[in-house]
Amino acid sequence: MQTTIISKLPTVGTTIFTVMSQLAAQHNAVNLGQGFPDFPMHETLTGLVNKAMQDGxxxxxxxxxxxxxxxxxxxxxxxxxxxxxxxxxxxxxxxxxxxxxxxxxxxxxxxxxxxxxxxxxxxxxxxxxxxxxxxxxxxxxxxxxxxxxxxxxxxxxxxxxxxxxxxxxxxxxxxxxxxxxxxxxxxxxxxxxxxxxxxxxxxxxxxxxxxxxxxxxxxxxxxxxxxxxxxxxxxxxxxxxxxxxxxxxxxxxxxxxxxxxxxxxxxxxxxxxxxxxxxxVAAYTTLGANIQAKRDYFRSKMADTPFKCIPSHGSYFECYSYADISDEPDTVFAQRLTIDYGVATIPVSAFYQDRKDDKVVRFCFAKKETTLDMAIEKLKLL
Known part of the structure; x- marks a missing residue:
């Protein structure tokens, strides 16, 4: 007899972050989907971890x-x-x-x-x-x-x-x-x-x-x-x-x-x-200004694309409307953006249980400028 269980989360599948990151890897796309930096953390902190290990x-x-x-x-x-x-x-x-x-x-x-x-x-x-x-x-x-x-x-x-x-x-x-x-x-x-x-x-x-x-x-x-x-x-x-x-x-x-x-x-x-x-103290009190500089850089470059900015005032992310670009559902648009244009994003409908679709995708701008530049050049082709 096969062992079965009753799922406590029967409607839940793989998270959108995993799906889009896998798609980005598969198509060698610039990943502006999942919220993680691609620049190094401060070497002082990594050095302190090493010291703590060495100190027992x-x-x-x-x-x-x-x-x-x-x-x-x-x-x-x-x-x-x-x-x-x-x-x-x-x-x-x-x-x-x-x-x-x-x-x-x-x-x-x-x-x-x-x-x-x-x-x-x-x-x-x-x-x-x-x-x-x-x-x-x-x-x-x-x-x-x-x-x-x-x-x-x-x-x-x-x-x-x-x-x-x-x-x-x-x-x-x-x-x-x-x-x-x-x-x-x-x-x-x-x-x-x-x-x-x-x-x-x-x-x-x-x-x-x-x-x-x-x-x-x-x-x-x-x-x-x-x-x-x-x-x-x-x-x-x-x-x-x-x-x-x-x-x-x-x-x-x-x-x-x-x-x-x-x-x-x-x-x-x-x-x-x-x-x-x-x-x-400065390591965290100056963080907002440093990350805002990345947001501002990304936003200024995105002005050369057909996306419309929905201003962010915090986090690693800024949302953009693509309503003037396509009538596609945001999941379809995000997949096409990854496969055909080489830039991975997150469709915002994934954050609604009923998949409300305002034709908006989320970009992570917590990246090196070279990464952002590479993505922008691809997005200009839309």
């Missing part, structure tokens, strides 16, 4: 994360956001930001709970909700600004609403939440038992003089929030898969119950290196 930091560290790293993150939070957090009770180091998001959801959700999710949404959100037996309540961001329709959020709140997920700077669009957005969120959850999950992995990749409106700026919101971050996005080392979660002591206590039986602890030498590297 190769065994398990504390389950909650290397203590000196958590202390540096608490100092950073106070410096940037004016909020005091306890490194012993409020921070846990995780194997990546996506893991922190999954663990936050698993900590809270029970079958029948509802989670408000804004689309387009990072593709792990809804599967992670559903695998915990909860239901995603999808609300579409307002196109083309990709702003939150707060009146619609109010209409969706009910006795089953357990969590609201926010993401700023936003993946895939680069939209950024404002102080007014945070005031709306505060008003909606006040007096409720609703938890907030804030995906802030691009916290330092914010442009145009805007301020990152982190949950960490709002102590009353932090009491009911899990806030998830990524070292990979900050220090251009996405392959390290290291991140962290900050929450109130009460919520973090429950988070760690799940964490200890899943990951237990994370890569020790990299944590030791990061604890030292975080002392260089």
């Amino acid at each position: 930091y190769n065994q398990y560290t504390h389950m909650n994360g290397y203590p000196l790293l958590r202390e540096q993150l608490a100092l950073k939070t106070a410096r940037l956001y004016g909020t005091s957090i306890n490194p012993d009770t409020d921070i846990t180091i995780t194997p990546g930001g996506t893991y922190a998001i999954y663990t936050s959801l698993t900590t809270v959700l029970q079958p029948g709970d509802e989670v408000i999710v804004f689309e387009p949404a990072y593709d792990s959100y809804i599967p992670n909700i559903e695998i915990n037996g909860a239901k995603a309540i999808r609300i579409q961001l307002t196109y083309p600004s990709y702003s939150i329709p707060w009146d619609e959020v109010r209409k969706k709140i009910n006795m089953h609403t357990r969590m609201i997920m926010i993401n700023s700077p936003h993946n895939p669009t680069g939209a950024v939440l404002s102080a007014a957005d945070m005031q709306e969120l505060s008003a909606i959850v006040e007096g409720t038992n609703i938890i907030i999950l804030s995906d802030e992995v691009y916290e330092h990749l914010i442009f145009d003089g805007l301020q990152h409106e982190s949950i960490l700026r709002y102590p009353e919101l932090l009491k009911r929030s899990f806030v998830c971050f990524s070292f990979g996005k900050t220090y251009h080392c996405t392959g390290w898969k290291l991140g962290y979660c900050i929450s109130s002591a009460e919520l973090m206590h429950e988070f760690r119950k799940v964490h200890q039986f899943n990951c237990f602890s994370c890569d020790t030498p990299k944590q030791v290196a990061l604890a030292e590297y975080l002392k260089d």
Whole structure:
């Protein structure tokens, strides 16, 4: 008799990032799809990892994360956001930001709970909700600004609403939440038992003089929030898969119950290196300007193509409309762009459960100028 299982994610296939990256490799295309830099991370940080290994930091560290790293993150939070957090009770180091998001959801959700999710949404959100037996309540961001329709959020709140997920700077669009957005969120959850999950992995990749409106700026919101971050996005080392979660002591206590039986602890030498590297404040405070320069370079070059820019204010990404180029579905257009023109992108419909198609594709501009130049020359042929 053949062994069978009942899939917990029966409608889920291979992620669009894997599909497009494989297609790019197959056709030797310039890959502006998946969000990873093709330029090297800072040699000081790699040197610190090597030193940590040579110094013997190769065994398990504390389950909650290397203590000196958590202390540096608490100092950073106070410096940037004016909020005091306890490194012993409020921070846990995780194997990546996506893991922190999954663990936050698993900590809270029970079958029948509802989670408000804004689309387009990072593709792990809804599967992670559903695998915990909860239901995603999808609300579409307002196109083309990709702003939150707060009146619609109010209409969706009910006795089953357990969590609201926010993401700023936003993946895939680069939209950024404002102080007014945070005031709306505060008003909606006040007096409720609703938890907030804030995906802030691009916290330092914010442009145009805007301020990152982190949950960490709002102590009353932090009491009911899990806030998830990524070292990979900050220090251009996405392959390290290291991140962290900050929450109130009460919520973090429950988070760690799940964490200890899943990951237990994370890569020790990299944590030791990061604890030292975080002392260089300029390494993360200047990051936004450096990555904005790449966005501006890419945007200026894209002006010579038939694509229409939908401005990004953060992240590694900028979206562009191709409505004036083709009526094709965005998945078909993205595949044709890869196969016939040698540039891989991500179709934005992949970030909607119902595959809403506004004729928009997402480009990753966190690349060397030579890479961007090569892509632009191909795109000019459209």
